[in-house]
Amino acid sequence: MTRSQPHGPALNGQASAAASPLGLHRVIEPAGVLPQAAWRLEAKPQLWPDEVRVAVERLNLDAASFRQLHESKGGDPDRIRAAVLEIVRTRGKMQNPVTGSGGMLTGTVDEVGKDSPLGLAEGDKIATLVSLSLTPLVITDGLARWDGLSEQVPCEGHAILFGRSIAARLPDDLPAELALSVMDVCGAPALTHRVVTSSPAAHPVVAIIGAAGKSGSLSAAAARQAGAGRVIGVVPHEAEASILREARAADGQHGLVDEVVIADARNPVGVSGAIQSAGGPADVTVVCVDVPGCEGGAILSTAQGGTVIFFSMATSFSAAALGAEGVAADVTMLVGNGYVPGHAQLAIDLIRTEPGVRGLFQRRIDEHSAQPDQADRGRE
């Protein structure tokens, strides 16, 4: 396909010549909002100069979105397929109107605008790391190859990446499903690495709540790599504990974590006591379980002057703010930003070098094939 310029004025009142790196020029309604908040996007294939078009191969619907579709359509594959097609046709993107969530996609770069800053080339196999909820999308095959029974949606069509969209090349040496699964949570190890590296403690104690999960195991490995003196892994029960104990670090000598403790993360006294007994309090506590009510435990488990990183989307802002104040905890509390420069590469490198983490991921993927894993789902 040849490079083309868009025709006619942009539809939301932005200057027609200039594309916004945020995609504002693709917002049809309501005018002036960001693409994620928009009801409808312009999804035509012609590119603005800083955009990239991707030939889509697969959508990975967000678990919450698929669950909602599955339930509201009584599990009927034909009705689920029709619902997804109708959403994409009317909205110009795959954003579930009930859950607000999207997912991610994989495909091949089809055309690169002359001003695109993303560093992609035609023919690159990529995954998008921004949500489908803000990605212009057209489906052209009627989803004929999708069985309607899982979040994995084989698909033909095209999607548009903006100047500030994030995409990562799929590595040649890893199965696509594993790579996607890693990229879905790659913000957690990257931010953990940054926080541990900049900790004022010489060899910080790091507690990972939900250490046997995907984001948790990657974060544990990242913490070690960043210089953690001791990594404490918190899991909810013996089954997870025994899986985590078996996972080895890259050197084969140490465990992926130094101490495995079993505690209910929703019980502040219990979890903080368990972490204390395992060498805590933590200088850095990382919350990786999507269960409500973990704020108080994470705060109490953290040393004065330490940092809590909340990756769980079940985190309550007010519970965190009031919880710290209520116990006079001088802890820095971070909203786990899913974007850190270089995050996909860091996570993929960890999977390559850490057989223990890779084993945990493979186990999750195998379990997931059998039964959806709602305890460690992606965040979109």
Place this chain on the structure above:
Amino acid sequence: MTRSQPHGPALNGQASAAASPLGLHRVIEPAGVLPQAAWRLEAKPQLWPDEVRVAVERLNLDAASFRQLHESKGGDPDRIRAAVLEIVRTRGKMQNPVTGSGGMLTGTVDEVGKDSPLGLAEGDKIATLVSLSLTPLVITDGLARWDGLSEQVPCEGHAILFGRSIAARLPDDLPAELALSVMDVCGAPALTHRVVTSSPAAHPVVAIIGAAGKSGSLSAAAARQAGAGRVIGVVPHEAEASILREARAADGQHGLVDEVVIADARNPVGVSGAIQSAGGPADVTVVCVDVPGCEGGAILSTAQGGTVIFFSMATSFSAAALGAEGVAADVTMLVGNGYVPGHAQLAIDLIRTEPGVRGLFQRRIDEHSAQPDQADRGRE
């Protein structure tokens, strides 16, 4: 009153001899939770060794709690009084069961346990800086002096401070209502000061969203004191803008902020554009307005590598996390912890030295006497 030791075993299974600095020994039900989460606390006046008893003079109910009581009781003062008395009698603390919130109190230190770490002495006039929702309380005067018509509740009785409770001496040189109003939001300037001081930028640009409010004006002054190169104040309309323009910095030469911009904080494109025009993007953005939907605007207004501090209790954790990810914003996002060591003193010192901030506070207090100000309420 003489010093006394508690009698009998503690009621939640903790060792009877040792008090928990978190107050776990005062939790009656359910067992094992923190005092804030408890349904009922033991509020008897006898002290454990690290506790302090306060003779209560006034409760300041949280605005959300008072509003709920007022509405559910049809504005009838007798029924409102009865409801507060019933809550305190059954729960051993003033925690509204619907809103979950409490408030704060003022009083005089009556007895100090021999192991109390709080540094208080008998006779000190204090305000509590932890929520009433976790403070053991007994009311002894039937609230006879309260008109039931405002959050200010004159009151006799006693309250208990734990080892980790936070209390501040009321300054002699400021009216009590002003001092309380300052202490209610004192976490914001303290954390702003810390973040601006440690910013990697030499003279960071700081944007305060809601700069004419209580926490906003204090944070603006704190940012200046911490070395901000430029302080941009964002307000929603011309009335607030003109108030803010009149407010001078301590030196009398500069304004409290360098630039006043009018923008709707819920419009990401609008607010970030306005801040850009005023010298942004910001290295540090401070969100001080209790309005939902400000996450995207704050993120877009902040430079890559910068920091957003969310003080608004209307902040949505997931909107912040997904919002940053969706625009590839490498920004550090902080949950505004209401506790920073020395926070009350820092805020009181700002009020003493910054006539512009004091003027804004006095104006809010005067307005509040006429009409409740729900846009800048405290957080408990």
